[in-house]
Amino acid sequence: MTEAEMLMEEKLRKKKEEEEEMWAEYLEQRKKQRAKEEEELRKLKERQAKRKLQRAEQESKMNEYKRKQEEQRIREMEEKKSREAEAKRKRLEEAEKKRQAMQAAKEKREQEPVKPNFVISKREGDEMGSALGSSGLDKFANIMYARGEMGKTKEQMEEDKKAILSFRVKPLEIEGLTVEQLRDMAKKLWEKVVALESDKYDLEERQKRQDYDLKELAERQRQINRSRALKKGLDPEALQGKHPPKIQVSSKYERRLDRRSFEDKRELYDGGLEAMTDAEMEKMWEDKMNSFKEQSRGQLPKWDPENPKNKQVSHIRRLEEEDDDEELVPVFEPPKPEPPKPAAPPPKPAQQQEEEEEEEEEEEEEEEEEEEEEEEEEEEEEEEEEEEEEEEE
Incomplete structure (x- = not known):
């Protein structure tokens, strides 16, 4: 095995070891990350379960509260209906007793023999309505009762009928x-x-x-x-x-019929002294304005194009007119490419920056002095022109 092959094997071995170390480190990190995610997921599930229990408890409490409220409402409605039914029953019983008493008195009066009715005995303390057999208050009460009966609906009439029949028609006891x-x-x-x-x-x-x-x-x-x-x-x-008749503005005996509307007729009666005063004031105002214009027309200053103010005004007007002309004719232009930004200049030393700032301040002061001198010269020229005009006049 040559030396080069040995070096290559050594490099491959080192590279393999590094890759194994990196892989082991990655697996360790992945394991920690997985454990962390599982812990977070467990906590999240615990929070969800806890929140679900709380929500179930709240819903159960809310349902219980609603059920109690509904039961209380139904109980109150039933009590109210029972009270109203009891009051109606008592009222009908009293009315029925009164009717039966009146019927009994009527039958008794019919059964009595006919007697002369020309003797009227008055007692002290009797009211005016007692001579007629019934007081005024009873009549008023009967009228109010009749109105209340007329205002009832069909269902209410049926309920009253059932209650009266249940009171009047009693079960027959025929046993024995x-x-x-x-x-x-x-x-x-x-x-x-x-x-x-x-x-x-x-x-x-x-x-x-x-x-x-x-x-x-x-x-x-x-x-x-x-x-x-x-x-x-x-x-x-x-x-x-239902309503009163309309007001006639003109006589109905006129030979010619008036086709004007009510608004036109009403305008005949509008105005008067106030309208005349307004018309006179308007006329006086117009006369005074005309006389003022005629008197002040010759005293107006002449237009001097050499006046610097007039020059400035004419120059501004000309510029405005040119701008208006440019705005009237819109021209489509493609967007221009942005020029490349120049490189930032190198930072200057502090002493050089101070000198430049001082030079700029001096230049600004000189410009301000020149502007003040020009304004003074313009004011002097205007004063001279005014003096010349006064001398000419």
């Missing part, structure tokens, strides 16, 4: 009754049915009579409004509607 007793009970029921049918017929006839009275009163009111409108010279149907 003989035939004669059953016949007597059937006879009483038949008499009750006949009385109820007669009351129903009387109420229907009363309703018809009241409807007729309402129609008659409405017709009377219509005739009264018609006669009132005729007395005022209005259309007979003017006061029949």
